[in-house]
Amino acid sequence: MAWTTHEVFNQFDELTDFNLLTTDAALGEALQRAGAQGAVPALTAYGERLGCADTWHLAEQANRHTPVLHSFDARGRRADAVEFHPSWHALMALYRAQGLIAHPFQSNDAGRWTAWAAGFYLHGQVEQGTLCPATMTTASIPVLQKEPALWAQLQTPLFSSDYDARDVPLAQKRSIWLGMGMTEKQGGSDVRANTTLATPLGAGGRGGEYLLRGHKWFFSAPMCDAHLVVARTAEGGHACFFVPRWCPDGSKNAVHVQRLKDKVGNRSNSSSEVEFEDAWGILMGEEGRGIPTIIEMAATTRLNCVIGSAAMLRQATVQALAYARRREAFGKRLAEQPLMRTVLADLALESEAALVLAMRLAEAFERDNSPAQRAWKRVMTPAAKFWICKRAVELTGEAMEVLGGNGYVDSSVVARLFREAPVNSIWEGSGNVMCLDVL
């Protein structure tokens, strides 16, 4: 458009309308290495869908129009409902339809973990907030599989690729999402400091009913159909409870959302503070075994942090390269300036290294029956989370700088990645905690 005072030139839009998979040779090679060729057609279609301008727009909208909490309905009844922009639902539906929630648990195909990781990596380049409930849902599956009665009830809606956002009891849902509640005000890293108290309704024990009283200081995605919650019992120490949003008698469970967090990034996702006012739950595993259950889930959620941060690095690099190849300064394209070339080369190197490590880690989850792979996975999960998540904080900033002032404008893709990056370092075990975990 010609303005009256000047002509706009040497300005370039962010890169959209490209296939995220076919333009990523390293990702294609990772899929081949893992024997996941069978997944390539579906992932290619997903890469095309995610890369189109419409999907980038959805991501921008979902992070601009953040979730809103409605504590009560218009007549004063407790609602604890979170309202999302339609773009959030569209992105959640996209991920769900791809079958990515349960893929590694639904098939025995070679490369299933890598195929799943590739889908997560593609989605994470465009929108990360939706990956929070997705991660928690996926990570809850191996834990729920150990509880036969619950699993019989939940397998079908967990495996479903049909997005169902309705806030209705579990039995009526076509598909469900799960969250996790560990962190309390007095401590998140040290889950043993949890004070939320679970009291048995009858004899208690595995599969028994309990009432939970206490709080969680961080409780993401409170609209999930259930959360796995750590609480202590009077006798047995810490335990893990399945706490649905609705009780079996059709009443809303007493999980009261106090407020939503006002966050630096991860804005599309709702993270809440909750109080349990005798919330109904079912004991999973044995009393006193809550921490090992959480650690089992954390292995998967930490893998997701690694893949998610590698995804941020990739997209930050792609956007930086695309911009530098078009933008000119001092008579040359930025990408032709010697110093800028070294910046871009460093970004590309770290991005590809992060991808290779993330995919190698995903493969280790598949080869879990080998003691050597298990040991490698045990050490490399926290090590990779420490390194890649921290590097994403630094390098999304570097990529932002490649775009100069345009990168710092709130609606830019690199700005969103920059705001998002630190959270992967913090949640699911912060940096120091990862170091201690390796030791």
Ligand SMILES: Cc1cc2nc3c(=O)[nH]c(=O)nc-3n(C[C@H](O)[C@H](O)[C@H](O)COP(=O)(O)OP(=O)(O)OC[C@H]3O[C@@H](n4cnc5c(N)ncnc54)[C@H](O)[C@@H]3O)c2cc1C
């Ligand atoms: C957006 C967002 C969403 C979240 N969603 C959820 C959720 O859904 N469910 C949930 O349960 N939690 C959630 N969390 C909480 C998150 O998991 C915790 O913030 C995290 O585990 C750290 O706990 P903390 O905040 O209590 O920090 P602290 O435990 O107080 O730790 C503070 C710092 O001290 C360091 N530290 C701790 N112990 C040691 C030690 N022994 N030696 C050296 N350093 C140490 C940590 O690495 C950290 O850097 C969320 C957090 C965020 C930011």
